Amino acid sequence: MPLSSIVFYLCFMKKELVNTLRDFNRFYTTVLGVVNNHILESDYSLTEARIIYEVNEQEGITARAIKEKLQIDEGYMSRMVAKLVKQGILKKNQSKEDKRIFALALTAKGRQIAADINRQSDEQVKSLVKHLDTKEREQLAGLIMQVKQLLEKGNAEK
Template identity: 30%
Template sequence: MSGNNVQKIKRFNRFYTRTMGLFNLYTDESPYSATEALILFEISTRNDCTAAYLSNYFLLDKSYMSRILKHFERDGLIVKSFSEEDRRIQHIKLTDLGGEALKTLADKASLNVESMIDGIAEKEIEVLIESMQKIEEILYPKIR
């Protein structure tokens, strides 16, 4: 790939990160970062979720993931339980408090997206979504 293409992709990544407000999306009124919010979301969607799964899924260092999960445990957002098949494995689930925190984070994220697309014509929003879907389609095999 040419260096020019790399620079164009990096420029888009910076633009998208800034446009989505990913640097301050969750920190304005929340004790949780965007990374932590995404981890909470993933825990909520997975049966038999484990720290190893989360580290691999998010491509994060295991010790960093461990610190995040300890933070969640201290805050009462998650509980861990040993697997019945293998006592070395601990499954992670959201508590009711964790579900409430996730809902608050998700609602804030939805408001941010709504304000981002406010005033954009419906046809342009459709093009935007189709473009996002195309990016996912092209890049998904690379992150599996």
């Protein structure tokens, strides 16, 4: 039985899930704050980076879909898209079947920037786990996937 499991067990006996989760949330709020503020050392805000990421992942996605996935205010979303279009990063293709809808896509420049942001994000995350050896990294990857899976189970966040 590895030490971490023993530690885990002893801890678990004293705490309830809610306290554990809240503790984790506080911890991770700071982790994300640090990570996100360093991505921000690029010229794009966290929200912009997230939007660019989503469009890169799913070309043709609508502003509405992103807004719902990322929980962004509708008006703010609209402005962000307008700003990114103006900067030549995004383009809007109006649907012919429904003129209210715009399919979003990255321009060539946008794809370049998405790649940059990806690289920077990778760097940030790498520095987060730089102190871990191979075995611990594998462990961590497994753990967080399981966490996500459990939390997604009923909350239907894709």
